[in-house]
Amino acid sequence: MSILATIHRPEDLGELDSESLVQLAQEIRQVLVDSVCATGGHLGPNLGVVELTIALHRVFHSPSTPIVFDTGHQAYVHKLLTGRLPQFPSLRRSGGLSGYPKRHESPHDLVENSHASTALAYADGLSRALASRGAAQPVVAVIGDGAMTGGLAWEGLNNIGASGRRIVVVLNDNERSYAPTVGALPEHLRRLVDRAGYPAVVARLGSGASDGSQPVAPGRDATRGVSLFQAMGLDYLGPVDGHDLDALETALRQARGCDHPVLVHVRTEKGHGYLPAVNDEADHLHSIGVVDARTGAPSSVPSRTWTDVFGDALLAVAERRPDVVAVSAAMVGPTGLRTLAQRHPERCIDVGIAEQQALVSASGMAMGGLHPVVAIYSTFMHRAFDQTLLDAGLHRLPVTLVLDRAGITGPDGPSHHGLWDLSLFAGVPGMRVAAPRDAATLVEELDEAVEQPGLTALRFPKAAAAGALPALDRVAGMDVLRRPPNPDVLLVTVGALAGAAVEAADRLLAEGIRCTVVDPRWALPVNPALPDLAAEHDLVVTVEDGLRSSGVGAHVARAVADTGVDTPVEVLGLPTEYIAHGDRGGILREHGLDPSGIARAVAARLSVPAGLSGIRDRAEPDARVRRPA
Numbered sequence: 290m291s292i293l294a295t296i297h298r299p300e301d302l303g304e305l306d307s308e309s310l311v312q313l314a315q316e317i318r319q320v321l322v323d324s325v326c327a328t329g330g331h332l333g334p335n336l337g338v339v340e341l342t343i344a345l346h347r348v349f350h351s352p353s354t355p356i357v358f359d360t361g362h363q364a365y366v367h368k369l370l371t372g373r374l375p376q377f378p379s380l381r382r383s384g385g386l387s388g389y390p391k392r393h394e395s396p397h398d399l400v401e402n403s404h405a406s407t408a409l410a411y412a413d414g415l416s417r418a419l420a421s422r423g424a425a426q427p428v429v430a431v432i433g434d435g436a437m438t439g440g441l442a443w444e445g446l447n448n449i450g451a452s453g454r455r456i457v458v459v460l461n462d463n464e465r466s467y468a469p470t471v472g473a474l475p476e477h478l479r480r481l482v483d484r485a486g487y488p489a490v491v492a493r494l495g496s497g498a499s500d501g502s503q504p505v506a507p508g509r510d511a512t513r514g515v516s517l518f519q520a521m522g523l524d525y526l527g528p529v530d531g532h533d534l535d536a537l538e539t540a541l542r543q544a545r546g547c548d549h550p551v552l553v554h555v556r557t558e559k560g561h562g563y564l565p566a567v568n569d570e571a572d573h574l575h576s577i578g579v580v581d582a583r584t585g586a587p588s589s590v591p592s593r594t595w596t597d598v599f600g601d602a603l604l605a606v607a608e609r610r611p612d613v614v615a616v617s618a619a620m621v622g623p624t625g626l627r628t629l630a631q632r633h634p635e636r637c638i639d640v641g642i643a644e645q646q647a648l649v650s651a652s653g654m655a656m657g658g659l660h661p662v663v664a665i666y667s668t669f670m671h672r673a674f675d676q677t678l679l680d681a682g683l684h685r686l687p688v689t690l691v692l693d694r695a696g697i698t699g700p701d702g703p704s705h706h707g708l709w710d711l712s713l714f715a716g717v718p719g720m721r722v723a724a725p726r727d728a729a730t731l732v733e734e735l736d737e738a739v740e741q742p743g744l745t746a747l748r749f750p751k752a753a754a755a756g757a758l759p760a761l762d763r764v765a766g767m768d769v770l771r772r773p774p775n776p777d778v779l780l781v782t783v784g785a786l787a788g789a790a791v792e793a794a795d796r797l798l799a800e801g802i803r804c805t806v807v808d809p810r811w812a813l814p815v816n817p818a819l820p821d822l823a824a825e826h827d828l829v830v831t832v833e834d835g836l837r838s839s840g841v842g843a844h845v846a847r848a849v850a851d852t853g854v855d856t857p858v859e860v861l862g863l864p865t866e867y868i869a870h871g872d873r874g875g876i877l878r879e880h881g882l883d884p885s886g887i888a889r890a891v892a893a894r895l896s897v898p899a900g901l902s903g904i905r906d907r908a909e910p911d912a913r914v915r916r917p918a
């Protein structure tokens with residue numbers, strides 16, 4: 290009989306004996322492997338926190354005691370223990386369970402944002418709110434060693450250490466982000482482990498606590514010296530074996546009894562209990578697609594992605610440009626830098642999950658004569674907007690940002706879609722943003738970027754790289770992809786949606802609507818020749834995998850209007866909304882950014898009655914559509 294099937298809420302854990310708990314952990318691991326291998330997701334991180342999450346929910350009483358998961362990618366076990374086993378097969382699927390905590394799914398879920406290093410600040414805030422109501426319960430924050438390398442985590446720790454409030458920081462130390470965690474912190478954690486004669490719970494009895502449970506150690510561990518955390522005002526408990534349920538519960542109960550901030554240092558293994566993950570040198574199956582559960586190997590041969598194209602293109606640039614270096618924020622592999630790191634380790638700098646550090650250190654590198662290429666997912670680059678604007682940008686430094694996962698990403702949901710980069714970077718004086726439409730233009734635009742004296746960026750999505758889309762001509766730096774005689778419409782396509790735009794134009798041509806299609810290549814700032822091109826058409830339609838309200842299209846409309854050209858501009862893009870997780874293609878289709886949607890939008894704007902394949906024959910040339918003389 291499955292024990293997991295009897296767990297509908299954390300309280301159900303309380304009745305289980307040690308033997309049942311061990312069986313429960315085994316059942317959870319089996320569910321994780323069977324289900325996540327079928328849906329994709331964060332298998333490695335969740336396999337590593339099975340015992341920890343069981344212990345957390347046995348010792349602390351969520352939701353009255355808030356438990357915050359940093360980044361949230363390791364909250365699957367939490368979901369299984371809070372009544373969501375039946376829905377688990379829908380993980381990350383459109384309409385199904387989110388791959389991160391989701392407030393509407395459960396009162397046990399608090400933080401939906403998948404950006405790392407926020408949990409301690411949340412805990413500080415939550416504990417202030419609880420204290421303001423005279424509430425006695427602690428707040429628990431579970432943070433990984435990788436997330437602990439993010440600056441925001443230290444801002445949180447700085448406040449927690451001085452708070453005197455009951456906050457339990459659980460540091461899940463598996464020595465990895467994707468790859469082994471970098472910097473001085475892992476060194477310090479290793480020293481704490483070595484000197485404690487790990488595994489051992491090194492707590493000693495200390496001051497009493499409000500709820501009468503075991504008191505805890507005063508500010509020193511049982512061996513010698515002071516941990517970084519104690520120096521910051523927290524008690525330190527650990528290191529604790531994160532796969533030993535008894536040791537975990539002992540330490541967590543002691544932490545619960547603490548009447549001031551305490552950090553429990555838990556040692557876990559990412560992928561624990563599943564050999565394909567433990568043996569995966571790259572990232573212990575941190576984030577997988579659909580894989581064979583027996584081997585952990587992808588179930589289908591992955592297509593060549595934009596990331597692959599970028600990685601190869603950067604390698605070629607690095608071979609000829611010794612001043613070019615790559616900078617990563619703990620994502621060397623996922624951003625395509627692995628080969629460069631292998632061939633030129635000294636020219637691939639991993640700063641940890643620290644995007645602001647990445648941008649400012651890159652600015653320093655540029656001041657020192659290097660040309661850094663900073664490869665950070667679009668969504669994570671939000672963290673470093675200020676540094677892009679006022680460090681790299683203000684000093685007009687030769688820094689190139691490469692924004693992978695730009696546009697709709699899909700299964701990782703609203704805090705992973707890269708919708709804001711075009712809007713954000715449009716406002717950086719002197720910054721130029723390219724959006725390649727295929728592999729050839731990515732290579733070309735990267736080459737151009739590293740030749741430019743100032744701040745540049747390239748952006749591309751999480752997808753298979755688009756097939757070749759050769760240009761018919763290049764006009765003022767813009768690539769002409771379709772140019773029928775006497776065109777009615779100018780279709781301005783940004784980046785990877787070019788294929789959809791060209792297909793839409795071909796469908797429209799078959800219905801008698803003639804569209805010029807241009808790819809501006811360097812989408813921002815708007816090409817000054819674009820308004821003149823607009824003037825030769827009766828309608829401009831822009832298409833982008835970015836925000837309608839403030840992306841490239843909005844700036845094209847502004848530029849056209851500012852030059853006195855009266856051609857109307859229709860902007861196609863994404864709404865200014867938090868778009869739920871799902872499949873990238875399905876989300877784009879839902880928002881009319883597939884060929885049919887684009888064609889329908891053009892026809893509608895020309896007031897062509899809807900009909901065949903979404904577009905009907907144009908009964909009458911629309912009076913509004915002024916044909917050039």
Ligand SMILES: Cc1ncc(C[n+]2csc(CCOP(=O)(O)OP(=O)(O)O)c2C)c(N)n1
Pocket residue numbers: 334360362363403404405432433434435436437461463465466467559575618619620642644669672
């Ligand atoms: C600001 C930010 N940058 C990058 C990421 C991508 N990311 C997701 S999980 C992860 C590694 C997290 O490592 P750790 O906190 O140690 O958790 P573990 O997976 O080891 O449990 C990274 C870099 C992110 N979520 N947020």
Ligand SMILES: CC(=O)[C@@H](O)[C@H](O)COP(=O)(O)O
Pocket residue numbers: 360362403575576623694698701751
């Ligand atoms: C949790 C997190 O932020 C990343 O691991 C994220 O899942 C990246 O996803 P992909 O690399 O699969 O796009």
Ligand SMILES: [Mg+2]
Pocket residue numbers: 433434435436461462463464465466
């Ligand atoms: Mg880790």
